[in-house]
Amino acid sequence: MSRHRMPSRHRAALVAATAIAGFGLAAAAQAETLTIGLAAEATSMDPHFHNLTPNNQIAQHIFDNLINQDEAQRLVPALATEWAPIDDLTWEFKLREGVAFHDGTPFSADDIVCTFERAPNVPNSPSGYGTYIRGKTVEKVDDYTIHIKTENPYPLMATDVSTIPIISAAHCDATTEDYNSGAATFGTGPYKFVQYTPGDRIVLERNDDYWGDIPEFEEVVLRPITSDPSRVAALLAGDVDMINIVPTADLETLESRSEVALHTGVSNRVIYMHIDHWREQSPHLTAKDGSAIDNPLRDQRVRLAISKAIDREAIRDRVMEGQSIPAGQLLPEGFFGVSPNLEAEAYDPDGAKALLAEAGYPDGFRMVAHGPNDRYTNDARILEAIAQMLTRVGIETSIDTMTNSVFFSRASSGAEGEPEFSFILVGWGAGSGEASSPLRSLLATHDPDAGMGASNRGRYSNPEMDAILMEALGTVDDARRDQLLAEATELAIGDLGIIPIHYQVNTWATRAGLTYVPRTDEWTLAMTVTGE
Amino acid sequence: MAVFILRRLMQAVLVVLAMACLVFFGVYLVGDPVWMFVSPDMNQADIAAVTASLGLDRPIWEQFARFLWSALQGDLGRSFVFGEPALKLILSRMPATLELATAALVMAIVLGIPLGLYAGLNPERAGSRTIMAGSIVGFSLPNFWVGIMLIMVFAVILGWLPSTGRGETATYFGITSSLFTLDGLRHIILPAFNLALTKIALVIRLTRAGTMEAIHQDYIKFARAKGLSQRRIVLVHLLKNIMIPIITVIGLEFGTLVAFAVVTETVFAWPGMGKLLIEAIQRLDRPVIVAYLMIIVLLFVVINLLVDICYSLLDPRVRLGEVSR
Numbered sequence: 106m107s108r109h110r111m112p113s114r115h116r117a118a119l120v121a122a123t124a125i126a127g128f129g130l131a132a133a134a135q136a137e138t139l140t141i142g143l144a145a146e147a148t149s150m151d152p153h154f155h156n157l158t159p160n161n162q163i164a165q166h167i168f169d170n171l172i173n174q175d176e177a178q179r180l181v182p183a184l185a186t187e188w189a190p191i192d193d194l195t196w197e198f199k200l201r202e203g204v205a206f207h208d209g210t211p212f213s214a215d216d217i218v219c220t221f222e223r224a225p226n227v228p229n230s231p232s233g234y235g236t237y238i239r240g241k242t243v244e245k246v247d248d249y250t251i252h253i254k255t256e257n258p259y260p261l262m263a264t265d266v267s268t269i270p271i272i273s274a275a276h277c278d279a280t281t282e283d284y285n286s287g288a289a290t291f292g293t294g295p296y297k298f299v300q301y302t303p304g305d306r307i308v309l310e311r312n313d314d315y316w317g318d319i320p321e322f323e324e325v326v327l328r329p330i331t332s333d334p335s336r337v338a339a340l341l342a343g344d345v346d347m348i349n350i351v352p353t354a355d356l357e358t359l360e361s362r363s364e365v366a367l368h369t370g371v372s373n374r375v376i377y378m379h380i381d382h383w384r385e386q387s388p389h390l391t392a393k394d395g396s397a398i399d400n401p402l403r404d405q406r407v408r409l410a411i412s413k414a415i416d417r418e419a420i421r422d423r424v425m426e427g428q429s430i431p432a433g434q435l436l437p438e439g440f441f442g443v444s445p446n447l448e449a450e451a452y453d454p455d456g457a458k459a460l461l462a463e464a465g466y467p468d469g470f471r472m473v474a475h476g477p478n479d480r481y482t483n484d485a486r487i488l489e490a491i492a493q494m495l496t497r498v499g500i501e502t503s504i505d506t507m508t509n510s511v512f513f514s515r516a517s518s519g520a521e522g523e524p525e526f527s528f529i530l531v532g533w534g535a536g537s538g539e540a541s542s543p544l545r546s547l548l549a550t551h552d553p554d555a556g557m558g559a560s561n562r563g564r565y566s567n568p569e570m571d572a573i574l575m576e577a578l579g580t581v582d583d584a585r586r587d588q589l590l591a592e593a594t595e596l597a598i599g600d601l602g603i604i605p606i607h608y609q610v611n612t613w614a615t616r617a618g619l620t621y622v623p624r625t626d627e628w629t630l631a632m633t634v635t636g637e
Numbered sequence: 638m639a640v641f642i643l644r645r646l647m648q649a650v651l652v653v654l655a656m657a658c659l660v661f662f663g664v665y666l667v668g669d670p671v672w673m674f675v676s677p678d679m680n681q682a683d684i685a686a687v688t689a690s691l692g693l694d695r696p697i698w699e700q701f702a703r704f705l706w707s708a709l710q711g712d713l714g715r716s717f718v719f720g721e722p723a724l725k726l727i728l729s730r731m732p733a734t735l736e737l738a739t740a741a742l743v744m745a746i747v748l749g750i751p752l753g754l755y756a757g758l759n760p761e762r763a764g765s766r767t768i769m770a771g772s773i774v775g776f777s778l779p780n781f782w783v784g785i786m787l788i789m790v791f792a793v794i795l796g797w798l799p800s801t802g803r804g805e806t807a808t809y810f811g812i813t814s815s816l817f818t819l820d821g822l823r824h825i826i827l828p829a830f831n832l833a834l835t836k837i838a839l840v841i842r843l844t845r846a847g848t849m850e851a852i853h854q855d856y857i858k859f860a861r862a863k864g865l866s867q868r869r870i871v872l873v874h875l876l877k878n879i880m881i882p883i884i885t886v887i888g889l890e891f892g893t894l895v896a897f898a899v900v901t902e903t904v905f906a907w908p909g910m911g912k913l914l915i916e917a918i919q920r921l922d923r924p925v926i927v928a929y930l931m932i933i934v935l936l937f938v939v940i941n942l943l944v945d946i947c948y949s950l951l952d953p954r955v956r957l958g959e960v961s962r
Contacts, residue, residue, distance in 0.1 A: 142801075142906075146916070148718045148719050148720075149719060149720060151720070154720055155674070155718065155720075156676040157674075157676060227720075229690070229720045230687075230690070230720065231674035231675075231687060231691065231717050231718055231720075232674045232675045232676045232679065232687055233687075235683055235686065236676070236678050236679050236680070236683050237678075281720045281721075282721065285721070302908065303719070303730070303908070304730060304733075304908030304909070304912055304913060305733075305802065305803055305908035306802075328801075328802055328906065329906065330801055330802075330906040331903060331912075331916070332903050332904050332906065334785050334788075334904075335784075335785070335788060335800065335801050335903075335904050335905065335906060338785070338788045338792060338800050338801070339788075339792075339800045339801045339802075339906075341793045342788070342792040342793045342796065342799070342800040343796070344792070344799050344800045344801060344802070479919075509673075510667060510668050510670070510672075510673050510919065510920065510921045511667055511668045513672035513673070514667075514668030514669040514670075514672050515668065517669075518669065533677065534677065536676070536677065536678055537678065542677075542678060546677060546678070546680075553680075553681035553682070556680030556682055556683075557680070559680045559681050559684065560677065
């Protein structure tokens, strides 16, 4: 489409106009359209309907949160300018004054009250915001001050609040359909809603009255192009200016082309092996002759042997085309609650064999490893490589991969409500940007009543770790909590509660001359795209 | 004839019901959709709440009974992931698919019939052999690969046509379509050709076979003896006679073009029903899958019925009432 090739011509015209008029033109005032090809489509324009990356990244354009997360998921002021606990059970938020919604209504504390009422109660929502709002009571102190109260000390208040898009109280009763049609889609964000054609495009227009940095591009068109080769081709053909999730197989070709620029950054997603810790005999583990054996994975030495047998650097170089960082814990360095003492386990096949012999398996055993084949970057190929590496030290491993809709159902509750597999490849992206999220879901003792260990598909349980984690979850002091989370991580990783493989690295591609700051949460945001 | 149509409609209802049943239980066997929706930070109580709000905590029989009861009242359920009625979602995507299928059909006719005629009239010429070899290629190359190649050649290398997506739409006579704008036509050429490829090959082969058979028949020889021009013999006498089977096949193929444009729509990011279906399958969005397939079954039943009725109108020897006896 010629429209998408226009920017350079347009810019030339602008530069000429500027020169003639003799005044400086801020980059922010460029009249350009930015077209982005996205790998996954948002399912709704309702910011509270489906808490899912493709939806959240669209909502972030139109709506602000009280607190936003920057590209490294650090908390930055948005509609709240200041926040702090004023006693053990109350957090005070000072709200930004002089902000207006896109329909002109001014922003005030009433909008927060309305958002907290609506967000957890959207009808038919497949995954809403109850998780972040439950147990919190919002009180309006004055128009620009609110208090959020909890029943117990709650250190993650700011993190939780940073996930919730703020809507206007004028549209508190609006339905999901009203948001999809645009009738209620008024936020305070850097872009205004223009058009939503499901399956085809979302069109946004710059909010020139935005309280923060005015984005560079006047119009943004977001197009879902789910097929990987088509998305790359659309960029090469100049039909889109930018794509996300560049397939690793195409990186080499794209790197060699001068009309394309690549933007690469580590994500908050760790790829790891989850291990059956609780069954005396595990369904997919047998002796080499096929006879039943007691679950060898319950022996810490066997788990360590597996970790040592995995050559993470080889996986990075040969499977991931360099798009991964070998992992030694739950989140890459720089995140809150990460331990400075943990490194990725070094490749040591001889050490692995010695450990297996010491644990009473000198000849190894037989195992089936399971995983998804369409969920994470190169997931099935990673599992294949791991199976070969384990077979080399004597653990004869075959693999069984499946589409993710089948995999997660079976891996979570396939065996009469209990996890079905013995040894699985999974990934975890810490949406909260700190270590309590994976610790609580993956490694805390599985306890539905307490809401702990919801994704603990290996049923790892260490009461000592649980106790430290619980203490951390009740500690408001940041420095102390950081230390407690690191301690809990060290315990769980020392036990090999899970075996971390790598942190996923993501790549965005743009036409040459554009810059994008990669985000750890894998979001694609038009407002942080800048020209030369 | 009224009895015949009524009977066919009753059969259609049974087929649709059987289809709904198969798909409903089939999707249930694949896995628990709730794992596709919940966000990772949710705890067990949240997950249970979502399961309950979508009715997935009920026994499968009860879920099916509820579905049937609503379906009888015209409600095929709400999409789990879009939150909108499944029927509305599918119908909103239908125009894009219909225009793609129509464009593909036109290509199949406009390209297939002349090429088939040429090959049938001049079977020994090199040109004919090339056409026939090309039609084999059209049949046998995977749709997905051809689509990517078309994009690479015409969009990336030559830069003649846009790579993906649907163009601007315009509304005439109450119909909104991208076929009415230049931008829309530029966007539809590649996906329509990709979708049409096997159909073009099919029409070429049918036309050629019909031509080769008819050319030796007495009425053609008689027309020649009468001194009619070759042009008139081919375009009037021959074409008219070979068109009947071709039109029948094309009519039925239109159904498959509409129903199963999945691959083409995915490769070309075409916002049609096929793309909706494949994404619904990936996400186990059961209401959309079930509703889609029910609509497709209905579509095929209606097309078949129309074809049967057309036969009886065209050829008085076919009596519909007796067909089913």
